[in-house]
Amino acid sequence: MTTTRVAVPRKGRPLEAVLERLAARTGTTELADEIISTLRYEKDLTKGNQSADEDIYGRIADYSDIEDPTRPEFTLLRDDRDGMPRRVVFDSVTVPTDRGDVQLVGREEPFRALRTHEFALGFDSADLVLEEVVELQDDPLRTIDEINDRIDPLDTDVRVATGLGDTVYHTLLATPTVVDSQDRPLDREFVRNYAGELCISPRYERLIEAVIGTAALDDITFTYPENGQEEEAAIADTGFGVYLTVTGSTARDHDLELGDRLFPSETVLLENRSERTPVTEQVAELFTEPEATALQSL
Structure with missing residues (x-):
């Protein structure tokens, strides 16, 4: 055959x-x-x-x-x-x-x-x-x-x-302070109304642009973890970010709240x-x- x-x-x-x-x-x-x-x-x-x-x-x-x-x-x-x-x-x-x-x-x-x-x-x-x-x-x-x-x-x-x-998910993550800055869920509309820094892994920049939508990124600046720094720790320092999660336990260990699952990594x-x-x-x-x-x- x-x-x-x-x-x-x-x-x-x-x-x-x-x-x-x-x-x-x-x-x-x-x-x-x-x-x-x-x-x-x-x-x-x-x-x-x-x-x-x-x-x-x-x-x-x-x-x-x-x-x-x-x-x-x-x-x-x-x-x-x-x-x-x-x-x-x-x-x-x-x-x-x-x-x-x-x-x-x-x-x-x-x-x-x-x-x-x-x-x-x-x-x-x-x-x-x-x-x-x-x-x-x-x-x-x-x-x-x-x-x-x-x-x-x-x-x-x-x-x-x-x-x-x-499946694991690219998920919105934020500190309680950032979450409380808007009277709405931590979702794509939250990103659209947000202005400031968004921490991501540099290898996912184009992916993040695709799954958030370019219209929501006008007032956002991407930042990245320092060399050797865990992504969740970098997001906690920035206050807001996107990273892969399964259960979200590591994110919660850094006092981050989980928002919308933006896209399945599959x-x-x-x-x-x-x-x-x-x-x-x-x-x-x-x-x-x-x-x-x-x-x-x-």
Whole structure:
């Protein structure tokens, strides 16, 4: 059967979401757990939270099987933190399915790999799509489903097919003093009536402009955490900001109040429509159709 190559992140929550979705539809839970646990262990080693008797080359040889494509392969990546430590990351694995073999291929920037037509299918964070290609408008972008309407067809053939539901949210956060400055909820209208500094992570500047809407930013100046400073701590110093939250517990530890969830940060299935074939459509359906339907076809 045909092998379909699918670009995936090399590590982190988005890769885990892809592995878990594929496992749920193919019964490869043990394989997914093996890859996820290996990468979490290696992350802990890099952070100094674990120790290992074997050196990094010995470990990567133990983890990888280059002769059997259905066994995972790993590779080394230089971390961009101080000292540029090496880290073991995912490289590839082939999973047999009723739609043909699906080869997950690790890429640093899967979305950009699709934009350059290296792949027909891939997974990446919705955040990167907003940072790269969506049109900025006065009206805020609120949902994953709205992304494709903001992509210029002359800019890229890549479109969002579906989200995987591994959702955390870009959320408005503010100190009680800032919240009390307006007699209304901490929402987009609050931002529209606010004038002053708004603290954000610098990598999310264009995303914040998209999800708040440019019309609300006329009297706002972006500020950013100092080098090494936690985002929540920087927002508490500024008084107002936007950052990713799940439960909001860390924000509350800094005496911040949670406002509106502006946009879901979620792993999304991407398709390069100019590379679409009947085979890639079937593989895409493996990830997009309801789980019960997918399992019935196995």
